[in-house]
Amino acid sequence: MSVRELVVLGTASQVPTRHRNHNGYLLRWDGEGILFDPGEGTQRQMLRAGVAAHDLNRICVTHFHGDHSLGLAGVIQRINLDRVPHEVTAHYPRSGRRFFDRLRYATAYRETVALTEAPVDADGVLAATPAYTLEARRLSHPVESFGYRLVEPDGRRMLPDRLAAHGIKGPDVGRIQHEGSLRGVPLEAVSEVRRGQRFAFVMDTRLCEGVHALAEGCDLLVIESTFLDEDEPLAVEHGHLTAAQAARVARDAGVRHLVLTHFSQRYGEPDAFERQARAAGFEGELTVAHDLLRVPVPKRR
Numbered sequence: 001m002s003v004r005e006l007v008v009l010g011t012a013s014q015v016p017t018r019h020r021n022h023n024g025y026l027l028r029w030d031g032e033g034i035l036f037d038p039g040e041g042t043q044r045q046m047l048r049a050g051v052a053a054h055d056l057n058r059i060c061v062t063h064f065h066g067d068h069s070l071g072l073a074g075v076i077q078r079i080n081l082d083r084v085p086h087e088v089t090a091h092y093p094r095s096g097r098r099f100f101d102r103l104r105y106a107t108a109y110r111e112t113v114a115l116t117e118a119p120v121d122a123d124g125v126l127a128a129t130p131a132y133t134l135e136a137r138r139l140s141h142p143v144e145s146f147g148y149r150l151v152e153p154d155g156r157r158m159l160p161d162r163l164a165a166h167g168i169k170g171p172d173v174g175r176i177q178h179e180g181s182l183r184g185v186p187l188e189a190v191s192e193v194r195r196g197q198r199f200a201f202v203m204d205t206r207l208c209e210g211v212h213a214l215a216e217g218c219d220l221l222v223i224e225s226t227f228l229d230e231d232e233p234l235a236v237e238h239g240h241l242t243a244a245q246a247a248r249v250a251r252d253a254g255v256r257h258l259v260l261t262h263f264s265q266r267y268g269e270p271d272a273f274e275r276q277a278r279a280a281g282f283e284g285e286l287t288v289a290h291d292l293l294r295v296p297v298p299k300r301r
Contacts, residue, residue: 004028005027006295007025007049008293010023010025023042026046034150037201040067040071046075058089072100079115080112096144135149154195158191197220207249217253221258245280257295261289
């Protein structure tokens, strides 16, 4: 059975707290796992969440601040220690390649796994598979930062009443799906477009064009909301979003499920983020993330 869910490994920003680890997010997408922004302590959080190194197919780093990348050393070494049998691909801003190299080879270990580096230079498609297209968009932060977007190809949903009207049943249903037509009946006459699912991951950034492009039409949007509204000047200064800004982005983009995360240690009450997001007009499903949370990707429309 295919699984599509977000496993939240950590939700703190620059400083971890007693209850929040540094960043770390695993997207399970059918048979693949994409690890985003492994901050310090990610390897242990994976253990607590029941995530194995064998679950990882890609690692996507938005930028090279420590709370988003210091866990790379441990994760990469664990991939090699466990002799993950498949290729693992790492995406990160090319401008931070020296940091990636230092983390990849922070200490001595035996390399046993093919870790492919695919640095990000600019907006565009990073990978295209039968299950999804992975894209990147530039964000606005004091260091170069990219957000990531995963888009499933559109499919087709078969319509039982139209199939019955054309006398198509049993093995013939599979035949018309595979061949595109059957006995003069086109596939379009007995089906409709089934929109592919969309997921986006937006970390440290001010409001910018890239944020809106990543969020557009998402079924599940994971987005930083480091500050509350009263501290918006700090957010702008340091290259971050507030809860209300993130919620307005989601509202305007038609997001179905919004996940707020990356909270400053200055705040002790997570409910305030939800209140401000709702006050900003977001009416979809809303989650204020906490460590070890699992969030399913919404079912198709």
